[in-house]
Amino acid sequence: MKKITLTLILFTVCINCIAQSLSPEESKLYNLIMNYRNEFGLPSIPISKSLTFVAQSHVKDLQSNEITNDRCNLHSWSSNGPWSPCCYTGDHAQANCMWQKPKEMTNYKGYGYEIAYGSYGSNSTAVNAIEGWKNSQGHNQVIINQGIWSNKKWNSIGIGMSNGYAVIWFGEEYDSN
Numbered sequence: 001m002k003k004i005t006l007t008l009i010l011f012t013v014c015i016n017c018i019a020q021s022l023s024p025e026e027s028k029l030y031n032l033i034m035n036y037r038n039e040f041g042l043p044s045i046p047i048s049k050s051l052t053f054v055a056q057s058h059v060k061d062l063q064s065n066e067i068t069n070d071r072c073n074l075h076s077w078s079s080n081g082p083w084s085p086c087c088y089t090g091d092h093a094q095a096n097c098m099w100q101k102p103k104e105m106t107n108y109k110g111y112g113y114e115i116a117y118g119s120y121g122s123n124s125t126a127v128n129a130i131e132g133w134k135n136s137q138g139h140n141q142v143i144i145n146q147g148i149w150s151n152k153k154w155n156s157i158g159i160g161m162s163n164g165y166a167v168i169w170f171g172e173e174y175d176s177n
Contacts, residue, residue, distance in 0.1 A: 051158025110173035
């Protein structure tokens with residue numbers, strides 16, 4: 001029990017020290033997303049330290065644990081971290097598990113909505129990721145607030161990329177960090 005408590009304390013304390021910067025490729029992806037949104041007259045979204053922490057944690061989890069399979073997709077989380085595991089299925093039955101991750105892992109007050117791209121060992125780049133999302137109706141609608149996402153206003157965004165994976169987290173609440 002002490003080991004788990006210490007891990008959670010260290011995890012919480014390091015949120016600000018880990019998720020303060022984007023890698024050059026993550027910055028490129030952020031700029032590509034903002035330029036694309038601008039084409040639709042949409043505003044830029046401020047970078048969120050909390051959502052970036054969640055994004056960067058998730059790509060590392062995907063990379064380290066290969067949790068995707070015939071049932072669980074890229075929105076799934078392993079049991080190998082200080083978060084609750086989640087097998088996110090194509091029917092979106094576990095959507096709440098994903099939406100709650102920012103609240104579970106940080107002091108972010110709202111839900112987070114993730115789009116994910118890539119696979120283990122692939123050579124995903126910022127350009128590959130955004131092109132993939134543009135060509136996927138559901139992901140594209142999240143980025144440019146269309147379809148079921150038209151009533152959302154993104155006020156926070158987090159970006160994570162690591163060894164073949166790219167994820168973006170969108171949130172309606174401003175990040176106080």
